[in-house]
Amino acid sequence: MTGIGLDIGGTKVAAGVVDDDGHILATARAPMVKDSHAHIVESICAAVDDVLAQASERPRAIGIAVPGTVDRDQGIAVSAVNIAWQRLPLVALLRERYGLPGVIANDANAGAWGEYAFGMGKGSQNLVFITVGTGIGGGIIESGRVVRGYGSAGEIGHILLSPGGPLCPCGVRGCLESLAAGPGIARRGRAAAAEDPSDIVLQLTGGDANALTSENVRDAAAAGDPAMQAVRDDTARWLAMGCQICQQMLAPECIVFAGGVMQDGGGLISAVRGWYQRLSGSEHPDVESFIRLAGESEHAGILGAAALVLQPEDPLHTGT
Numbered sequence: 001m002t003g004i005g006l007d008i009g010g011t012k013v014a015a016g017v018v019d020d021d022g023h024i025l026a027t028a029r030a031p032m033v034k035d036s037h038a039h040i041v042e043s044i045c046a047a048v049d050d051v052l053a054q055a056s057e058r059p060r061a062i063g064i065a066v067p068g069t070v071d072r073d074q075g076i077a078v079s080a081v082n083i084a085w086q087r088l089p090l091v092a093l094l095r096e097r098y099g100l101p102g103v104i105a106n107d108a109n110a111g112a113w114g115e116y117a118f119g120m121g122k123g124s125q126n127l128v129f130i131t132v133g134t135g136i137g138g139g140i141i142e143s144g145r146v147v148r149g150y151g152s153a154g155e156i157g158h159i160l161l162s163p164g165g166p167l168c169p170c171g172v173r174g175c176l177e178s179l180a181a182g183p184g185i186a187r188r189g190r191a192a193a194a195e196d197p198s199d200i201v202l203q204l205t206g207g208d209a210n211a212l213t214s215e216n217v218r219d220a221a222a223a224g225d226p227a228m229q230a231v232r233d234d235t236a237r238w239l240a241m242g243c244q245i246c247q248q249m250l251a252p253e254c255i256v257f258a259g260g261v262m263q264d265g266g267g268l269i270s271a272v273r274g275w276y277q278r279l280s281g282s283e284h285p286d287v288e289s290f291i292r293l294a295g296e297s298e299h300a301g302i303l304g305a306a307a308l309v310l311q312p313e314d315p316l317h318t319g320t
Contacts, residue, residue, distance in 0.1 A: 001020045002019050002020070003017075003059050003060055003061050003062070003306045003309040004016070004017060004018075004061070004062045004306065005018050005063050005301070005302035005303060005304070005305035005307075006044065006047070006062055006064045006065065007299075007301025007304075007305055008064065008077075009107075010032060010082035010083055010134070012031055013030045013043050014028070014299070014301060015029075015302065016028070016051060016299060016306065017052075018310060020310045022118025022119070022307070024299055024302060025054075025055070026051050026055060027051065027302065028050035030047040030050070034085075040083065040085055041090075041093055045097060052098070060100070060101075060309065061102060061309035062094055062098070062100050062309065063110070063305035063306050063307065064104040065104075065111070065301050065308075066083075066090070067080045067081070067137075068083070069151070069152070072103070072104060072105060075089060075090065075102060075104050076088065076089050076090070076091075076104070081170075101309075103308040105304075105308055107131075107137060108138050109139040109146050109148070110139075110301070111131055111137070111301060111304040112127065112140065112141050112146060112154070112256075112304070113139070113141070113304055113311075114305070114307040115258075115304070116144070118307055118311070119303060120292040120293070120295055121254060121256050124253040124254050125141070125142075125144050126141060126142050126250070126252045126253050127255070128140055128156070128246045128252045128256070129256050129258070130156055130242065130256070130259075131257070132180065132182075132239070132261040132262055133182055133261055134182050135181050136176055136180065136181045137156070138156030138157060139154045140153060140250060157175060157177035157181065158172065158175045159245060160172060160174055161174060161175070161242070166179065166187070176241075180235045180242075181261065182213075182261055183214070184235075185214040185232075185235055186214045188231050189216065189217040189220075189228060189231050190209065193227060200220045200228075201220050201228065204216045204219055218232070218261075218268075232267060233271055235268065236274070236275050239268075240275035240278075240279055243276050243291060244279050247280075253290075254289065254292055255290065257269060257272070257291070257292065257293050257294065258293070259300070273291050276290075276291060
């Protein structure tokens with residue numbers, strides 16, 4: 001039995017065919033054209049068409065992970081900061097086109113559920129999921145259920161850590177997202193390289209240190225650039241502070257990280273663990289087991305979306 005996992009973001013749509021053991025059998029990507037409902041749906045269908053062409057059997061349903069607010073019961077993407085949709089009935093639209101039932105969820109909640117069902121959180125009843133990319137999202141599993149609160153629990157990226165700090169897209173200054181997501185890393189990297197960029201930085205940026213990206217910071221740190229290693233360490237400190245708050249508030253069995261920023265060969269996750277130990281004031285007995293990196297981090301969104309229909313939270317709610 002297989003399902004489609006559909007991970008919709010501000011710049012791309014990723015789709016995958018996943019089996020009921022959590023193995024990703026095929027993937028496809030399409031650019032997101034997000035200026036109208038019609039173009040959004042075309043972008044989504046381009047990825048679904050591609051992945052369906054690779055499938056060896058007809059999937060049972062489509063799980064849809066989207067940024068922003070959703071109406072799960074009605075199958076609607078309500079709103080998102082960086083995509084121009086307003087109450088877009090995605091589940092109904094995809095069912096009409098493909099004849100497949102669907103389930104929709106906020107992308108961070110879907111990611112948390114995917115790690116709980118298939119990934120590094122499997123076997124844990126209580127976990128926190130943190131995805132670090134262009135922004136920072138979070139999801140919480142407590143006693144085997146997604147915590148939604150009064151609609152938007154788990155917004156870990158918007159924990160206020162540095163009042164008056166950098167402006168976050170949410171409008172608040174000093175959120176975790178403004179400090180440790182990709183744009184914040186790039187901003188601090190450019191500042192660190194402004195006066196005397198290293199040869200490593202200049203090589204990675206084609207001679208223009210002002211064009212430094214978070215990926216450049218990652219690669220320069222891995223190549224031994226001391227200034228970029230300091231930026232990475234500072235990023236780890238902010239993320240560890242977020243972990244410490246989650247531990248004190250929620251007492252999870254584990255915290256699972258995913259997202260493009262975390263894909264650096266293990267340097268950042270190791271630094272997060274080190275800072276967590278220092279901030280906690282005592283040695284965690286098994287910090288590597290407590291702070292984990294998603295095994296399929298690159299495809300965590302696909303896996304989480306597919307888990308919505310392959311291992312549903314509510315067995316009666318496998319798609320509408």
